[in-house]
Structures are given as structure tokens and as C-alpha cells.
Amino acid sequence: MKKRPVIHLTSLGCAKNLIDSERLLARLARAGAIVGAPPEEADVLIVNTCGFIAPAKQESVETILELARYKEADPSKRLIVMGCLAQRYGPELREGIPEADAVFGLNQDDAIVAACGLRPVLETGRLLLTPPHTAYLKISEGCSNGCTYCTIPLIRGPYRSRPPEEIVREAQELATSGVKELVVIAQDTTLYGTDLPGNVRIHDLLARLAEIAGIRWLRLLYTHPAHFPSGLIAAYRTIPKLVPYVDLPLQHLDDDILRRMGRRMTQATALELVARLRASVPGIAIRTTFIVGFPGETRAQFNELLRLVRELRFEHLGVFPYSPEEGTPAALMPDQVSARAKSRRVRDLMLAQQEIVFARNKARIGERVEVLIDARLDEKTWVGRTARQAPDVDPVTYVLGDGLRTGEFVEAEIVGAEGYDLIARPLAEIRRE
Incomplete structure (x- = not known):
């Protein structure tokens, strides 16, 4: 044999x-x-x-x-x-x-x-590498946005939406296997359906996914602020399973840099979208990312970005130093920023965000939250996430309690913070005291 x-x-x-x-x-x-x-x-x-x-x-x-x-x-x-x-x-x-x-x-x-020495077989679903109660759901391949710094179109080709029936079928299979949280991803989730016949858009797809039995949380990542549909904002109000969380990579907030990045947006449209989201979806957590040291970025332009980050107080924020990539227009632009300057700007932006997060975490002590338990850390400490925390990229919530289970949703109260992470206790245990 x-x-x-x-x-x-x-x-x-x-x-x-x-x-x-x-x-x-x-x-x-x-x-x-x-x-x-x-x-x-x-x-x-x-x-x-x-x-x-x-x-x-x-x-x-x-x-x-x-x-x-x-x-x-x-x-x-x-x-x-x-x-x-x-x-x-x-x-x-x-x-x-x-x-x-x-x-x-x-x-x-x-x-x-x-x-590997085996005979090929037909596609057979997925063997999850995430905790069994959480799964990513990819709704498209490639990208056609043409950002001047990005290699994704060179690697994965133009944007291609998957048929909604195929996506829903995969989601149903994941739910049957025990998945309770679907994290919807693509290079640009807000572009979904624009290349398909008919009039299906991302909010229509989310509504169909919300109908699947067993799915408790739907989470949307990789949106694009330049074409964020108004129907998606409405979906946050009408689809209870769609958690109040959005990944909204802004990349910069200076009009000249945004133009040279090929982002097809302005500072004004970005600020208006953030304001609309917060006004329409109370308590929404906005995660964003910024690129610093893009070719030609002046200290004044960076300082304005820093000022706006302090003013907007994003719940989650990531910062990347610009990386010149072969085959991209930005790599050939003049006025490349030095590695030292880029490192300083990453540090300054993250220090500003750290102050925001630490103050926000302190203010949240006493708040009641629902936590999805991802893993057990030790006998009485569990690692989980609230609806406002995405897997892998965001801080976590440590839950101090007995007899919990991974994949369980626990009603808890925030009792402290440790750096970027929250500390909570199950309400059931607090009530017994």
C-alpha cells in the first residue's frame, strides 16, 4: 500500500x-x-x-x-x-x-x-486554519482600482466578483460546520457586484448571508471610501447580524497625496463618510490604515494627517511606511522619502493612536459587552473579542472566568485594560458575588 x-x-x-x-x-x-x-x-x-x-x-x-x-x-x-x-x-x-x-x-x-504524489480531486471546500467558530469569506478576486503604490492587480489580476449563489452556498457549508462569525473579505468589498449582471451589491449579499441559520456575526473588511454605497450604511441599521464595525482604509488625508495615490477621493469626502457612518450607526468601530512617507509627502502634509488622526479618534488604526514596489507608478515618482523619515512618521502616528486607544479603553471600564471566546489562555483566562474587534488585526478582550468554552458568546463587563487589550469578567459571575 x-x-x-x-x-x-x-x-x-x-x-x-x-x-x-x-x-x-x-x-x-x-x-x-x-x-x-x-x-x-x-x-x-x-x-x-x-x-x-x-x-x-x-x-x-x-x-x-x-x-x-x-x-x-x-x-x-x-x-x-x-x-x-x-x-x-x-x-x-x-x-x-x-x-x-x-x-x-x-x-x-x-x-x-x-x-505531492497524489491524484488531483475536485474542489472539496476548506480545512479551516482559524478557530472553528470563525471563518473568512472571500467574495471576489483581484482588484481594478489602480492605486499607484499597489501590486495586487499585477499579481491577482482585475476585479472579479464571485456569483452570489456560490458565496451563499459556501457560507451555508461553513455554518453547518459550526462557524458562527463570517468575516467578509476581498481586495475591495464595496466594489462587489458591479461587474455582475443585475443590480446585486455588497449590502444585498450581506442581507442574504444574514439569513443563514447559525451565523451570529457578520463582519465586513476591506471597504473602499471612494465608492462606499449608501445602501451599505443603511444595512448596518437593518441587518442585526452585521456587527457595528467597518474596515475603512483611508491611506492618507491630504488631497494632493490622495490624487497621486490614485485613491479617487478627497479629504472632504473621507471626513464626510466617517461622519455619516458615526451618525448613522451609533457605536460603530472604524478601523483604518495609513501609508506614511509616500513620495513627495512633506512634513507639513504629515503633520496635518497627524492632527486629523487626533481629531477623528479612530477605534483601530494601522500605519505602514510606504514601500516602493517594482512595476508600480509610485515607485518611479520623484521625491522619495528617506527610510529614517518614514520610520519617524510611523512612530509619531502610532504614539498618537496609542494615546487615543488607552484613553478610550479606560473610559470603557464598566461597559457591558458580548464577547466571542476564541481560545483558552490558562485555567481562568480566556481570549476573546467583542463585536468591535476583528480577528488577527485588532486587540483582544481577556475574559477572567471559570467554565467558559471556545466558540461561546459571553455577556461580560469590562473591568480593566492592559495596553491595547481589554479585560472583562462574565456578568453571571459578577452577579453571584
Whole structure:
């Protein structure tokens, strides 16, 4: 009888890449592989790479070389490289990393299964790498926005919405498997449906997903402020399962920089959208990201961004130093900002956000919240999230209590904070005292 190959897979990059890894693992398992092994026990080592910006590319290469050491210790192991970095730099990886037995770009699962010594099988859903009660749901592929700093269209192609029936069917399968929170993702979720026949838009899709039994929370990430539909704002009021949380990457708030970024928006439209969201959806948590050190960004332009961040007081904020990427218009722009200046601006913006979050957390002590338990930390400490905290990218809520379960929704009271994270206790325990 032929030995079943044992597979180790390291998935890097964003949640969209994670879904690709989950689909591949499910297909490998269906084909007969044993998946989920540590690298020292595996016959096949797979790296699903990220190629978005320079630090991600560096992490991917370092991970490949790290796994190559296991192959060096045991030459019978096979090393397979896949994903976005492989899609864009396949020939360079084959030449520069001879330890890799095979390099595959995107949408080559059948070839990867065959490279593992197995017969390809039909697509078989996903093998979740998230906690079993939470799953990402990808509603489209690629991007057509044309931001001048971004390589996604070069790697994943133009925007292509998935048919709503296909998405709903996948969501139903996830709910049947025990998923209670769906995190809806794409390169741009607000563009969903604009390339499909009919008039389906993101808020229509969310309404259909909300009808699925077993789903308790719907969470929307990767919206775009330039074409945020008014119907989506209304959906936050009319779809109870849609949590009051939105991921709204603004990237900058200076009109000249936004124009050169290709963001198709202005400071005024961004501020108006933030105000409309907060007025229409009381208590909404807005997560945003900014790029500092974009070519030509002056100290005055950065200081204005810093002032607005302090004024707008976002619930969650991430900051990235601009990374010049090969093949993008921004990489050829004059007045590139020094690495030192970019580092200082990242630090200054994050320090401002830290003050905002710490003050906000202190003000929330005594507030009652619903917490979804993700994991157990120790005997009496659990890690969870409120509706205002997304998985992986946001701080967490530590719940101090006995007898809780992962995947459980717990009514709790915030009793403290530790840095960016909240500390809560179950209301049931507080009432017993």
C-alpha cells in the first residue's frame, strides 16, 4: 500500500491568502494526504507566500529558507513554494532558491496535489486554519482600482466578483460546520457586484448571508471610501447580524497625496463618510490604515494627517511606511522619502493612536459587552473579542472566568485594560458575588 504523504503548510500574508491555503489543505486531505504536521515530521513542506510589499517578500524568502533547512537535514523531503510571490517572481525563485523542488503561482492546486504524489480531486471546500467558530469569506478576486503604490492587480489580476449563489452556498457549508462569525473579505468589498449582471451589491449579499441559520456575526473588511454605497450604511441599521464595525482604509488625508495615490477621493469626502457612518450607526468601530512617507509627502502634509488622526479618534488604526514596489507608478515618482523619515512618521502616528486607544479603553471600564471566546489562555483566562474587534488585526478582550468554552458568546463587563487589550469578567459571575 502506498504511503500517505504527510504535509506541512505555512501560510503567510493576508486572510485572502489564508483561504487559498485552507482550500489547498482540504483538497490534499481529500486526495489522501495527512495534513497539519510540524515540519520535522512532514514529507512535503509547502510555503504559501505573500508578495505585496518588500517586508512581506522578505518574510516569504526567509520562511522558504527556514523550511529548506529541514530538507537539508532530510533530503527525502520535498519543498514546494506557492502563492503571490511565486506568481510574480517564479523564475527568480526557481533560480535563486534551488532548494525548492517546485514553484507554483496562483490557482494551481491540481499541480500542487500532483507534486505531492497524489491524484488531483475536485474542489472539496476548506480545512479551516482559524478557530472553528470563525471563518473568512472571500467574495471576489483581484482588484481594478489602480492605486499607484499597489501590486495586487499585477499579481491577482482585475476585479472579479464571485456569483452570489456560490458565496451563499459556501457560507451555508461553513455554518453547518459550526462557524458562527463570517468575516467578509476581498481586495475591495464595496466594489462587489458591479461587474455582475443585475443590480446585486455588497449590502444585498450581506442581507442574504444574514439569513443563514447559525451565523451570529457578520463582519465586513476591506471597504473602499471612494465608492462606499449608501445602501451599505443603511444595512448596518437593518441587518442585526452585521456587527457595528467597518474596515475603512483611508491611506492618507491630504488631497494632493490622495490624487497621486490614485485613491479617487478627497479629504472632504473621507471626513464626510466617517461622519455619516458615526451618525448613522451609533457605536460603530472604524478601523483604518495609513501609508506614511509616500513620495513627495512633506512634513507639513504629515503633520496635518497627524492632527486629523487626533481629531477623528479612530477605534483601530494601522500605519505602514510606504514601500516602493517594482512595476508600480509610485515607485518611479520623484521625491522619495528617506527610510529614517518614514520610520519617524510611523512612530509619531502610532504614539498618537496609542494615546487615543488607552484613553478610550479606560473610559470603557464598566461597559457591558458580548464577547466571542476564541481560545483558552490558562485555567481562568480566556481570549476573546467583542463585536468591535476583528480577528488577527485588532486587540483582544481577556475574559477572567471559570467554565467558559471556545466558540461561546459571553455577556461580560469590562473591568480593566492592559495596553491595547481589554479585560472583562462574565456578568453571571459578577452577579453571584
